[in-house]
Amino acid sequence: MHVLIINGSPRVKKYSNTDKILAKFTEGLTEGGSTFEQYEVSDRGCWDTIRDAFGKNTNILIALPLYVECIPGLLMEFLETLTPKNKDTSIAYILQSGFAEGVQLRCGEAYLKILTEKLGCNYAGTLVKGDNFSIRFFNEDQRDKVTTPYMEMGRIFAKKGDFESEECKKFTGPEIFPLGVRIMVGLVFKTFAKKSFKQVAAEWGCTKPLDYRPYK
Numbered sequence: 672m673h674v675l676i677i678n679g680s681p682r683v684k685k686y687s688n689t690d691k692i693l694a695k696f697t698e699g700l701t702e703g704g705s706t707f708e709q710y711e712v713s714d715r716g717c718w719d720t721i722r723d724a725f726g727k728n729t730n731i732l733i734a735l736p737l738y739v740e741c742i743p744g745l746l747m748e749f750l751e752t753l754t755p756k757n758k759d760t761s762i763a764y765i766l767q768s769g770f771a772e773g774v775q776l777r778c779g780e781a782y783l784k785i786l787t788e789k790l791g792c793n794y795a796g797t798l799v800k801g802d803n804f805s806i807r808f809f810n811e812d813q814r815d816k817v818t819t820p821y822m823e824m825g826r827i828f829a830k831k832g833d834f835e836s837e838e839c840k841k842f843t844g845p846e847i848f849p850l851g852v853r854i855m856v857g858l859v860f861k862t863f864a865k866k867s868f869k870q871v872a873a874e875w876g877c878t879k880p881l882d883y884r885p886y887k
């Protein structure tokens with residue numbers, strides 16, 4: 672199977688977590704006997720080429736980060752330029768995010784199903800996983816630990832051509848954290864994280880408090 676892969680992150684390839692995830696995923700995909708071509712929507716100069724590849728390919732994988740609970744605006748802008756196809760084409764998605772709980776990606780996942788219909792294609796499932804904030808800041812070993820599990824998903828995708836299997840569904844991890852963990856995370860955000868956000872904001876030249884609401 673030949674797969675057209677589109678990285679839907681607005682971040683340039685070098686800084687994109689999605690790209691690091693795709694690097695491992697495609698290792699597995701290739702091991703499983705598939706070939707692929709990959710493009711980035713962050714590279715606007717490529718949009719004509721991606722549109723052309725979208726028209727020609729029947730196995731499409733769009734990998735994207737969750738931005739403000741749904742799909743990044745730049746990807747949306749690109750998708751709006753596509754001409755809908757016929758049902759010979761399947762689209763699968765890798766939807767990844769910063770926060771770890773599966774539940775917060777479900778709205779985006781539901782949207783991707785609708786989007787596939789609008790594009791006139793068959794929905795081949797979404798691989799859903801969070802906890803990826805730090806990939807681009809990690810050293811190689813730490814990064815490998817987080818991204819290597821995607822290799823197995825690549826192998827499965829090469830075999831099945833979709834993300835509908837139980838293994839892919841389990842890949843999400845916890846749908847929601849236990850109460851104790853949620854209380855702890857809440858405390859961290861109210862104390863330590865708040866302090867570091869304030870520090871970063873000050874370094875970036877922000878002079879107002881982070882909860883400043885001038886229009887309230």
Ligand SMILES: Cc1cc2nc3c(=O)[nH]c(=O)nc-3n(C[C@H](O)[C@H](O)[C@H](O)COP(=O)(O)O)c2cc1C
Binds near residue numbers: 687688737769805
């Ligand atoms: C503008 C923006 C909005 C984001 N919104 C969310 C969000 O709603 N939920 C979440 O879990 N992560 C969110 N994130 C984190 C990204 O999903 C996460 O860091 C992802 O791995 C980034 O992938 P990329 O580097 O390929 O763009 C957001 C990041 C940015 C920059």
